[in-house]
Amino acid sequence: MKNEKLLQQIDFIREIDKIKYIQRKTKLFNSDRRENDAEHSWHLAMMAMVLHEHSDDPVDLLKVIKMVLIHDIVEIDAGDTFIYDQHKNHDNTDEEMKGAERIFGLLPEAQAKEMMELWKEFEAGHSNEAKFAKSMDRLEPLLQNVSNNGGTWKEFGVKYQAVYNKKKVIEQGSNSLWEYAEELLDKSVERGILKK
Amino acid sequence: MKNEKLLQQIDFIREIDKIKYIQRKTKLFNSDRRENDAEHSWHLAMMAMVLHEHSDDPVDLLKVIKMVLIHDIVEIDAGDTFIYDQHKNHDNTDEEMKGAERIFGLLPEAQAKEMMELWKEFEAGHSNEAKFAKSMDRLEPLLQNVSNNGGTWKEFGVKYQAVYNKKKVIEQGSNSLWEYAEELLDKSVERGILKK
Numbered sequence: 001m002k003n004e005k006l007l008q009q010i011d012f013i014r015e016i017d018k019i020k021y022i023q024r025k026t027k028l029f030n031s032d033r034r035e036n037d038a039e040h041s042w043h044l045a046m047m048a049m050v051l052h053e054h055s056d057d058p059v060d061l062l063k064v065i066k067m068v069l070i071h072d073i074v075e076i077d078a079g080d081t082f083i084y085d086q087h088k089n090h091d092n093t094d095e096e097m098k099g100a101e102r103i104f105g106l107l108p109e110a111q112a113k114e115m116m117e118l119w120k121e122f123e124a125g126h127s128n129e130a131k132f133a134k135s136m137d138r139l140e141p142l143l144q145n146v147s148n149n150g151g152t153w154k155e156f157g158v159k160y161q162a163v164y165n166k167k168k169v170i171e172q173g174s175n176s177l178w179e180y181a182e183e184l185l186d187k188s189v190e191r192g193i194l195k196k
Numbered sequence: 197m198k199n200e201k202l203l204q205q206i207d208f209i210r211e212i213d214k215i216k217y218i219q220r221k222t223k224l225f226n227s228d229r230r231e232n233d234a235e236h237s238w239h240l241a242m243m244a245m246v247l248h249e250h251s252d253d254p255v256d257l258l259k260v261i262k263m264v265l266i267h268d269i270v271e272i273d274a275g276d277t278f279i280y281d282q283h284k285n286h287d288n289t290d291e292e293m294k295g296a297e298r299i300f301g302l303l304p305e306a307q308a309k310e311m312m313e314l315w316k317e318f319e320a321g322h323s324n325e326a327k328f329a330k331s332m333d334r335l336e337p338l339l340q341n342v343s344n345n346g347g348t349w350k351e352f353g354v355k356y357q358a359v360y361n362k363k364k365v366i367e368q369g370s371n372s373l374w375e376y377a378e379e380l381l382d383k384s385v386e387r388g389i390l391k392k
Contacts, residue, residue, distance in 0.1 A: 006376060009246050014339065016242060017225040020235045029213040039216045042238040045265055046212060050205050050307065062258040069241055111246065143210065180202060 005108045012106040018076045025082045025152050026141040035144070037072040037080065044068035044136045051136070054174045057128040067122040067133040070115055074099035083141075083166055084158045125172070135173030139181060142167055146184050150193035160189055160196045201304045208302040214272045221278045221348050222337040231340070233268040233276065240264035240332045247332070250370045253324040263318045263329040266311055270295035279337075279362055280354045321368070331369030335377060338363055342380055346389035356385055356392045 022037040035043075048064045072080070077099030104115040122130050142163075145151035153163060164185060171178035188194035218233040231239075244260045268276070273295030300311040318326045338359075341347035349359060360381060367374035384390035 003372060003376070006247075006250065006372065010339070010376075012246060013239070013243055014225055014343065017239065019238075020224055020231070028216055029210055035216070036235070038235040038238045039232070042215075042234045042241070042265065043209075043213065045238070045241060045261075047209055049262060049265065050208060050303065051202075054202065062261070065241075065258070065261055066245060069238065069245065107246065143206070147210065176199060176202065180199070180206075 008106060008108050009111070012103070015103060015106055016073055016076070019073055022072065022075045022080050024080050024141075025156070026144050027148055027151055029144055029147045031148065037075055040140065041069050041072055043140055044071075044133070047136045047140060048133065051174075051177065052132065054176050055128065055132045055135075056174055057131070059128045059132050063118070063129045064133050064136075067118055067129060068136055070119055071122050071133065071137065073103055074119065076103060082152075082156070084152075084156060084162055125169075132173040135170045135177055138167050138169050139177060142181055142184060146188060146193075149191075150188070153188075153194050160185065160194050163194060204302060204304050205307070208299070211299060211302055212269055212272070215269060218268065218271045218276050220276050220337075221352070222340050223344055223347055225340055225343045227344065233271055236336065237265050237268055239336055240267075240329070243332045243336060244329065247370075247373065248328065250372045251324065251328045251331075252370055253327070255324045255328050259314070259325045260329050260332075263314055263325060264332055266315055267318050267329065267333065269299055270315065272299060278348075278352070280348075280352060280358055321365075328369040331366045331373055334363050334366050335373060338377055338380060342384060342389075345387075346384070349384075349390050356381065356390050359390060 019041070020036050020038040023034045024037065024040055025034065026040075027034050028039075045065045045068050048061065048068055052059055052061050052064065074096040078093060078095035081093075100116055100119055104112045104119070106112070107115065121127055122133055125131060125134050141152070145153055152158065167181050167185065168178070170181050185194065189196055215237070216232055216234040219230045220233065220236055221230065223230050224235075241261045241264050244257065244264055248255055248257050248260065270292040274289060274291035277289075296312055296315055300308045300315070302308075303311065317323055318329055321327060321330050337348070341349055348354065363377055363381065364374070366377050381390065385392055
């Protein structure tokens with residue numbers, strides 16, 4: 001093969017297959033089966049596609065979709081950290097940074113740089129696209145836990161205030177989605193599947 | 197809730213979770229586990245993102261990504277048909293059309309229409325975006341079968357010429373990817389994992 005660049009791209013495509021083995025704590029809708037990172041990322045991309053009109057600020061949809069598609073690739077090396085884990089910081093660990101450098105680094109230089117910047121921008125959460133992408137990332141497991149009668153909230157004894165604090169990130173991307181999310185949280189308390 | 201449109205969108209988001217249960221015949225890279233449609237669709241979107249420079253014609257990347265993200269949603273109702281199935285046509289069955297109408301029809305009207313048109317355009321395979329999206333759809337399982345010492349080719353006794361005919365679709369999207377695919381097929385014959 002003369003095309004060295006293509007071979008680098010294929011190596012990356014092979015490597016990221018491993019994301020399909022990274023299990024999240026949250027389970028599929030109405031299900032006992034835990035979701036993996038590939039399924040989760042696909043679902044967030046679909047949500048961005050369907051919900052982007054609810055973003056408070058204008059967003060470049062392609063950029064949002066790219067962000068959610070790649071945001072968990074670092075977990076191939078760093079593993080998934082449960083968002084309510086008391087002992088380990090969920091975001092921006094050294095392991096994640098090393099994972100990003102190794103995995104995105106398989107790509108040709110310009111693409112590696114683009115991926116790294118997209119991932120860092122998502123993690124920082126400042127741009128319109130990052131804020132909206134993070135809204136999607138917080139909304140999906142909320143919908144799943146509601147459909148699973150409390151899901152991981154019940155399984156791990158997570159209380160209303162802790163959930164509320166994490167979910168409030170949705171507000172930074174979309175007021176209308178946050179309003180909807182708050183209603184779901186209130187109804188979950190009423191139903192007894194989320195404890196105050 | 198006042199926002200009827202948002203509730204329709206959320207219904208759709210819940211419904212498409214079922215794609216995570218649709219098993220393909222092809223297995224993950226170096227693996228014994230079959231891939232599901234959500235994982236497959238995520239991988240195609242990543243491939244489009246990384247490989248789009250190899251498209252022979254200019255493509256709107258967002259449109260390609262949308263196409264590959266949604267292309268198998270109809271299988272929630274119609275199921276996955278093995279591409280080398282002798283008895284059932286792989287494409288455009290009545291069941292798939294009914295599935296598309298039901299599932300995309302959960303969305304607000306304008307979005308339902310957009311999804312339906314994207315899916316039909318993909319299936320028709322005439323536009324630049326559809327041709328490139330189809331290249332991705334044929335390339336991923338080729339890479340997987342090569343990594344699995346023949347994978348479904350061996351499992352179901354599929355011969356070189358049948359594989360070649362299906363994979364030739366890649367050429368319509370990208371000559372350089374087709375050149376690479378042909379090399380992989382030739383090497384697979386040499387290795388004895390694909391029979392002439």
